[in-house]
Amino acid sequence: MRSGDETMPEAANESVPHHAVVVVGGGQAGLSISYYLKARGLDHVVFEKDVAMGAWSKQRWDNFCLVTPNWQCQLPGHPYEGPEPDGFMKKDEIIAYLDAFKRKVDAPLREGVAVKRVKARAGGGFEVTTSAGTVTADQVVATSGGYHTPIIPRLAERLPASIHQLHSEQYRNAQSLPQGAVLVVGSGQSGAQIAEDLHLAGRTVHLAVGDAPRCARFYRGKDVVTWLAEMGYYDMPVERHPLREGVRDNTNHYVTGRDGGRDIDLRKFATEGMKLYGLLDGLDGTTLTFAPTLKSALAEADRVYNGINAAIDKHIAEKGIAAPPPSVYEPVWEPEADPVALDLAAEGITSIIWCIGFQPDFRWLDAPVFNGAGHPQHYRGVTQVPGVYFLGLPWLHTWGSGRFSGIDRDARYVADRIEELAKGETMPLKAAG
Template structure:
């Protein structure tokens, strides 16, 4: 059987791979998209049952297709997002092959291009794009040993409260996932402890506009890099229950016990940093900073948006915030499960090229690798703050596809300069 060849091989059939396929098609670039599972698999099985999008449907979408039949201001379910991505892939006629895992890609010695080993055989491609996204491998910090007598799982594998053993639950991580899971478990009647690290917590809505709108008009989606010192600051926002501002004082008032950053474990006792008050205060400052920026924008532009002074009113400080716990004995508190909402790591070990730093992170400029004919898509902050969002990855995909088209044009040059007629002729 003849070896299959293509110009560009895209690895990953999620939102990044689909968006790139659309733009490659518009540039007439022959390509294939390989997905090891199903289209949008992470949305199907890598999320909990009740998850909804963190942004409204009018915003968290590709530019060329609405969420048909959905309220534009609604926060659609994870399954609806998966359906939407399938619809989009069909609309742009993306050449996606599902159920094919890429195992290794290495340069062809003495030739241009790559030999890519897959679970379905080898493919040769002139260039490759890693569009595997930001959420590849769940990370659980090595703090609590497996022998501790408590069930541990990453938020990636959490589905619903009934999945867990009876007893209290410790949720580590107060980004969007951790905060929403803690909220859901508390509403289900579980005793919940939530470990809160550094975080931003924007208002869900302010003066009649969702915070994604405010980020847009204030130019914050297009920030090219994080503020220095905020690399480990997560964002806590929720579209659940119709969408509301994630306020940790509110969660505590409803029964969740807040603790500081999880640090260590010994003899059944989990210990925390003395930073809960600092972390909550920094989140409050971020919230108020957004309100101030929004008010200033309204003043400058004269928009007729209603004032909302109640947005600056704060919930009363709960006892767990004024007198934070330094440690918790898991057995005494009846904690049977720890859910780690502690993020993901990326793995590009299948690319055999000198394209990564000592940590294994891609060395790139807006997704264009330092290694010729290698590209990345779907990286956090790839070009801007919005790069990992559906609409943001679409714009990054256009840039990558344009760069590929430019390189193809250069490579087509045969060494003979074109003869340009002068104006006099």
């Protein structure tokens, strides 16, 4: 059989390797489910197209750090045990933490093997075609996350060739960009932090602001994440969230753990020379146009910021907690008008960084488990197709599902369902998320 042959008959073939479980993706989700499969004595293999946890070194800029406190790093059997539980690990520290987890799990890992197709077999189970050949499996877990294809708008094709363009996953540092001003498009966590990184490096920064909300870093004596954890927010399942499954489409709040942690206040950046715009709308020659949304975007981000703090105020009052007095954020800058145009040449812009996210790409999984937008439908990672699971997606179950804080609980739950099916037991699917 040729490597990667997708024409193998579905009938059983003793020459084809078989595993009880195939795990697709060797990031923190893939190694977390491996941890629990090993504990249950379940045969499995983890396929990773690159190197395990490679995204953390290849898709993060040099000054990247966590935006949640280190104490939230709770991978299976591998809690953060460093000297700064309330600090924010930097890129090198995160990689070291993950490398230690990889060694501890010692998963049956096959790096450099890409999964090209998974399809059901007529006799039961699945045929898994990889770049290194074909295997069969009783069950399959997709742990490759939902951030696969970088989003870059088609208008980028019409920009002058002299403009250096890159996606957020390619950005490393200010020194790696050509001399000149930089336009950052998108103000989610990556966009806001990259804009800050460039701003602190002394670069002239233009930022196209989207609809991302923001939150305080510290409030009334504690990190806001600590308050929200005490309030039970991070244990709230998606079905109890006011937005239900719609929360999975939300943009994350922007804040930073840099230099010990602080707010990211775009208004303050504006007072220091950063130039802000609304949503990117079009391109006319060398002039970009923007929707008149800057004022409303800043106001909405501040509304969310103050709303989170007000919820903390209520919690403090109800519990009778001694804490510093409350406060309300007041804007330190207001645009005179919504800017609607930016002449790239006139402003000396030589680089554009696209920070508008990723699209999922599960085309390799041939199973009826997706909605019309191509997103998986599941309940806590369990799909309506027996033996097909997802792990590591944002809000798979709770806020922490795609993060170091919640993957343990999710992996344990999915492993339990895998074991039940392997034993011939069943558990009804409560809902399709």
